[in-house]
Amino acid sequence: MNFSYSEKTQALMDSVTAFMNEHVFPAEPTYQTQLNAQRWKTPAVMESLKQKAQAQGLWNLFLPTAYLPYGKGLTNLEYAPLAEIMGRSMIGAEVFNCSAPDTGNMEVLARYGSEEQKERWLQPLLDGKIRSAFAMTEPKVASSDATNIETSIVRDGDEYIVNGHKFYISGACNEECEILIVMGKTDPDNDNKYVQQTQILVPRNTPGVQIVRPMEVMGWDDAPEGHAEIIFENVRVPASHIILGEGKGFEIAQGRLGPGRIHHCMRMIGMAQRSLELMCERSESRVAFGKTLSKQQSVREVIALSACEIEQARLLTLKAAHAMDTVGNKGAKELIAMIKIVAPRMACNVIDRAIQIHGAHGLGQDSPLARFYSYARVVRLADGPDEVHMMQLGRNLASAYSF
CATH class of the missing domain: 1.20.140.10 (Butyryl-CoA Dehydrogenase, subunit A, domain 3)
Incomplete structure (x- = not known):
């Protein structure tokens, strides 16, 4: 294995490093001051940083070649040193639209989403106009074993009804969060426990989605993203919001x-x-x-x-x-x-x-x-x-x- 960086990678490393030094590190105090004044809204300085990064082409660097035409088409090996540089600041990854949970959600939609889902949710995420969350962990079961998930997703005509209780749902407290990818069960009695689960898109403002509270992490509320406790009570979404199909979760x-x-x-x-x-x-x-x-x-x-x-x-x-x-x-x-x-x-x-x-x-x-x-x-x-x-x-x- 040769881990020497290509000219393309080295040029991107130099660009990201320069951007971090010139813009991101100096903005950290301003970010915190603005955040203290308005906890669950992305600080204005972050939006300014994102616009500058996008203008310089330092955007969606995490998406590998398999996801073209989205992203830069970098390999994982090419992206690794860039993510390391971003990781030097708690706010670094978001500046380049490379922060979790949006990265994972964008990959899900790019790989598994329908054309309708990509147009409605993936493109705004790629453009950095909205935020998202991935709702899997539940307080009543050991969620390290994903087959334990109890949230129900039941078909009713042209809709699905979602009922469940989630917590530590990173990103869901942010006012810019518009879409949740929810993991639940459509076929809980199937003998094959690996096809019981389904993932479905639930807009955050859907009736029945109750953000109970932001969960703390070692005393931090991790604003503006936060880690929400959420109750889904008879939440209805169109059948077209299922990702890939039932049993594919x-x-x-x-x-x-x-x-x-x-x-x-x-x-x-x-x-x-x-x-x-x-x-x-x-x-x-x-x-x-x-x-x-x-x-x-x-x-x-x-x-x-x-x-x-x-x-x-x-x-x-x-x-x-x-x-x-x-x-x-x-x-x-x-x-x-x-x-x-x-x-x-x-x-x-x-x-x-x-x-x-x-x-x-x-x-x-x-x-x-x-x-x-x-x-x-x-x-x-x-x-x-x-x-x-x-x-x-x-x-x-x-x-x-x-x-």
């Missing part, structure tokens, strides 16, 4: 989650890298016990260890991306599972060390580290908890030696 979910998992990991690398750089800057500027922190042996050790762990995770991410490009998501599933286990844990460790070296400053709003840690910890659960990936990976590896 699990298949769609598996197709959606592969790229989403590695995108999270790509951003984790950037977040950890920025944390390491902040750690180094802090250790060079702070004096304790008569010398800078960087001259303390324990500090040098955590800096060195963090650099090693980041590079290991970066290389594994690139290998997984390369495999996705060459053998497909299914063929790369073991590497995707590995990086989904490794990258968030690595990021948690590196960010935790950076917080420790920053002391109290690392815990507050004047540093990105606390938010970074919260996000990294969430990703250990998002798109499947560590334990599920380890269980499946261990099963697959062991089966190669069965007799």
Whole structure:
């Protein structure tokens, strides 16, 4: 494998880096100030940043060649370093229209959606005019096993009726969120538990969709996207809102989650890298016990260890991306599972060390580290908890030696 970047990729890396330095990092304080004044509406500075990124052609970079004519047609390997650069800021990915859950939802619609669905929902998402959410997790069942989902989707003439209770539905609190992709069951009694599920498009303003509250994540409300608790009570939508067909929900979910998992990991690398750089800057500027922190042996050790762990995770991410490009998501599933286990844990460790070296400053709003840690910890659960990936990976590896 050759992980040297092509001229096209290097040019995009230079452009995204310059944009982050010139526009995104300086806008972080303004973004937070505007957000504090209006919690569930995208700050005006974000809309300005998105317009600038779109004007420079730095837009929808996440969509691979298979999804042309949408996006830039980059491979996963080409996109990986770009996502890492975006991940250095909590607001970076959205600037380039590359933020979850919209990325996964756009991929679902591009791959599985009808022409009508693409025109009504995909195009506005690609243009950055609306936001979306993916409603799968439920409070009453272990949602790490998607076959447990209890939300019902029942056909009634030319409509479907949706009833269910969801929570931690990322993005649904945002006022710009207009469409939800809802996972439920159309055939709960089918002996094959993998064809019981269906995914359906539900406009957020449909009667019966009740946003109960934003769920907190380690004390953060993660505005303006938030993580909503939602009750669907006799929600009626046209039959044409079914994606791909009844019983295809699990298949769609598996197709959606592969790229989403590695995108999270790509951003984790950037977040950890920025944390390491902040750690180094802090250790060079702070004096304790008569010398800078960087001259303390324990500090040098955590800096060195963090650099090693980041590079290991970066290389594994690139290998997984390369495999996705060459053998497909299914063929790369073991590497995707590995990086989904490794990258968030690595990021948690590196960010935790950076917080420790920053002391109290690392815990507050004047540093990105606390938010970074919260996000990294969430990703250990998002798109499947560590334990599920380890269980499946261990099963697959062991089966190669069965007799």
